[in-house]
Amino acid sequence: xxxxxxxxxxxxxxxxxxxxxxxxxxxxxxxxxxxxxxxxxxxxxxxxxxxxxxxxxxxxxxxxxxxxxxxxxxxxxxxxxxxxxxxxxxxxxxxxxxxxxxxxxxxxxxxxxxxxxxxxxxxxxxxxxxxxxxxxxxxxxxxxxxxxx
Amino acid sequence: xxxxxxxxxxxxxxxxxxxxxxxxxxxxxxxxxxxxxxxxxxxxxxxxxxxxxxxxxxxxxxxxxxxxxxxxxxxxxxxxxxxxxxxxxxxxxxxxxxxxxxxxxxxxxxxxxxxxxxxxxxxxxxxxxxxxxxxxxxxxxxxxxxxxxxxxxxxxxxxxxxxxxxxxxxxxxxxxxxxxxxxxxxxxxxxxxxxxxxxxxxxxxxxxxxxxxxxxxxxxxxxxxxxxxxxxxxxxxxxxxxxxxxxxxxxxxxxxxxxxxxxxxxxxxxxxxxxxxxxxxxxxxxxxxxxxxxxxxxxxxxxxxxxxxxxxxxxxxxxxxxxxxxxxxxxxxxxxxxxxxxxxxxxxxxxxxxxxxxxxxxxxxxxxxxxxxxxxxxxxxxxxxxxxxxxxxxxxxxxxxxxxx
Numbered sequence: 012x013x014x015x016x017x018x019x020x021x022x023x024x025x026x027x028x029x030x031x032x033x034x035x036x037x038x039x040x041x042x043x044x045x046x047x048x049x050x051x052x053x054x055x056x057x058x059x060x061x062x063x064x065x066x067x068x069x070x071x072x073x074x075x076x077x078x079x080x081x082x083x084x085x086x087x088x089x090x091x092x093x094x095x096x097x098x099x100x101x102x103x104x105x106x107x108x109x110x111x112x113x114x115x116x117x118x119x120x121x122x123x124x125x126x127x128x129x130x131x132x133x134x135x136x137x138x139x140x141x142x143x144x145x146x147x148x149x150x151x152x153x154x155x156x157x158x159x160x
Numbered sequence: 161x162x163x164x165x166x167x168x169x170x171x172x173x174x175x176x177x178x179x180x181x182x183x184x185x186x187x188x189x190x191x192x193x194x195x196x197x198x199x200x201x202x203x204x205x206x207x208x209x210x211x212x213x214x215x216x217x218x219x220x221x222x223x224x225x226x227x228x229x230x231x232x233x234x235x236x237x238x239x240x241x242x243x244x245x246x247x248x249x250x251x252x253x254x255x256x257x258x259x260x261x262x263x264x265x266x267x268x269x270x271x272x273x274x275x276x277x278x279x280x281x282x283x284x285x286x287x288x289x290x291x292x293x294x295x296x297x298x299x300x301x302x303x304x305x306x307x308x309x310x311x312x313x314x315x316x317x318x319x320x321x322x323x324x325x326x327x328x329x330x331x332x333x334x335x336x337x338x339x340x341x342x343x344x345x346x347x348x349x350x351x352x353x354x355x356x357x358x359x360x361x362x363x364x365x366x367x368x369x370x371x372x373x374x375x376x377x378x379x380x381x382x383x384x385x386x387x388x389x390x391x392x393x394x395x396x397x398x399x400x401x402x403x404x405x406x407x408x409x410x411x412x413x414x415x416x417x418x419x420x421x422x423x424x425x426x427x428x429x430x431x432x433x434x435x436x437x438x439x440x441x442x443x444x445x446x447x448x449x450x451x452x453x454x455x456x457x458x459x460x461x462x463x464x465x466x467x468x469x470x471x472x473x474x475x476x477x478x479x480x481x482x483x484x485x486x487x488x489x490x491x492x493x494x495x496x497x498x499x500x501x502x503x504x505x506x507x508x509x510x511x512x513x514x515x516x517x518x519x520x521x522x523x524x525x526x527x528x529x530x531x532x533x534x535x536x537x538x539x540x541x542x543x544x545x546x547x548x549x550x551x552x553x554x555x556x557x558x559x560x561x562x563x564x565x
Contacts, residue, residue, distance in 0.1 A: 018298075069296075069298075093434070094313040094317040096309040096313060096368075100363070102288040111304060113300075113305050115417055117420060124299070125300045125305065125416075125418075126303055134316070145303065146304065
C-alpha cells in the first residue's frame with residue numbers, strides 16, 4: 012500500500028438483499044473531520060465551544076451543555092489504559108493476528124476511546140497515540156504503552 | 161414508586177417453541193414465535209380478536225424486517241390497538257411484559273401478547289457475525305473487537321478493581337453446568353460435570369475470559385410468548401396465573417467503548433466507570449415496586465453471558481455486596497446443593513444463549529408452579545429474572561410469584 016487511507020464512513024454502507032437496496036448502515040458525516048485528521052497523523056477530538064470540553068469523535072451533542080458539537084480540537088494523544096483484553100480467538104482478517112490487544116483508553120481530555128493497544132498492557136498504564144495500518148488495510152489511531160524512561 | 165403496579169397483572173398463558181440444528185427441518189424465527197404465540201393464546205383462552213397489544217422483542221438477525229412486529233401481527237391476523245417492538249437488546253424481552261403491565265393497568269387494553277424469539281444458530285455462522293452487531297463498526301470493529309473482547313473490557317477492570325480471581329468466576333460455570341445436566345433442553349446436558357480446573361485450563365478466548373467462561377450458543381432457535389392480563393380479568397380457577405410483582409429496567413449505552421463517557425447519570429452518578437452495571441438500578445426499582453427484598457427470592461435466572469458478569473449480577477441484585485461476588489460463590493452462595501437456586505436451566509453458560517427470549521421467565525414460572533422441565537426447586541414463592549442485552553448495556557429485572565397478592 013503506497014497511500015495510507017481511511018474508511019469513508021460519511022455516506023454510510025449500503026445494505027443489500029440480493030440486488031435490492033434496503034437502506035444505509037449509519038452514514039456518519041459528523042466524523043469526517045476525525046478521519047481527515049487521522050490521514051494527516053493528527054489526533055483530533057470533538058470540541059464543545061461553549062464549555063471547552065472534549066468529546067468522542069462520534070458526539071453530535073455536548074451532553075453537558077445540550078449544544079450541538081461540530082468543532083475539532085487537537086488532543087494530546089496521551090492517556091491511560093482503562094481496561095483491555097488480549098484477543099486469542101478472532102475471525103476473518105483478524106484471525107492471523109492473534110494474540111493482539113484491544114482496550115479502552117481514557118484520554119487525558121477525559122474521553123474514552125476503544126483502540127488496538129501495542130506493548131505490555133496493564134490497568135491504568137500510560138499510553139500514547141500512534142497511527143498504523145491494521146488488518147483491514149485502513150489507517151487507524153492506535154495506542155502504544157509508554158515504557159518507563 | 162408505583163407500588164400500585166405490583167400484582168396488578170398476571171401472566172395467564174405462555175408458549176415456547178424450539179427448533180434444533182439436529183432437526184430435519186429448520187424453523188425460522190417467525191415460525192417459532194408464531195407457534196409460541198398460538199400456544200400462549202390457547203393457554204390463556206383468548207381469541208385473536210382480544211389481543212389489545214402485540215409487543216415483540218427486537219427483530220431477529222435471521223428475519224431482518226423494518227417492522228418485525230407487523231410481520232408477526234400479519235401472520236397471527238390480529239388487529240391490536242398497540243403494536244410495537246420493545247428493543248433494549250435482550251432486556252427487551254422482559255421489557256415487553258413491563259410495558260404490557262403499564263398498558264393494562266392504564267386500562268387501555270385488556271390482553272397483551274408478548275412475543276420474542278431468535279433462531280440465528282440455525283441459519284447463520286454465529287461467531288463471525290455477532291461482533292458486527294455488538295461492536296461499533298466504525299470505532300471498535302476495525303481493531304478486531306470480538307464479542308468476548310468487548311465484554312472482557314468490563315471483566316478485566318472489574319476483576320482488577322475488586323480483586324476477583326479467575327477461580328471465583330469459574331465457580332459460576334461449574335455450578336451452572338450441574339443444573340444443565342438435569343435440564344432436557346440444555347445445550348450442555350450431555351457434556352458432563354466440569355471443575356474449576358477445567359475452566360481455568362480451557363482455551364483463552366479474550367483475556368481474562370476462557371472458553372468455559374463464555375456462554376454457549378443454544379444449538380437452535382427458541383420462540384417464546386406470554387399473554388398478560390389485569391387482575392380483574394384473571395379467572396379464579398382452574399388456571400395457574402403467575403403474578404408480576406415488580407420490575408425495573410436500566411440502559412446505559414450502545415457501545416462498550418463509550419460506556420466510560422457516561423457521567424453523572426444512572427450507575428455513573430458518582431463518576432464514570434464501566435463496573436457499575438444498570439442491574440442495580442433495575443433491581444432497586446423492582447424491589448421498591450414489589451416491597452420485596454433479595455431474601456424473599458427463592459430462584460434467580462439471568463442471561464448474563466460470561467462467568468464474571470454473573471458475579472456482578474449477583475452483587476447488584478443484592479445477594480451480596482459490591483465486589484463480594486467472588487467470595488459469595490466461593491463460599492457456596494450458588495451451590496447446586498444448598499445455595500441460592502441460580503440459573504436452574506444451566507444458564508447462558510450451559511443451557512446456551514438464544515438471543516432474546518422469555519424462556520428464562522418460563523423456567524421460573526414452571527418452578528413456582530411445581531412443573532419444571534429440569535431439577536425441581538421446591539417451595540419457591542417468588543422468583544427473579546434478569547434480562548441482559550447489548551454489551552452489558554441494558555438490564556431488566558422482574559419479580560414474579562404464584563399467588564394472587
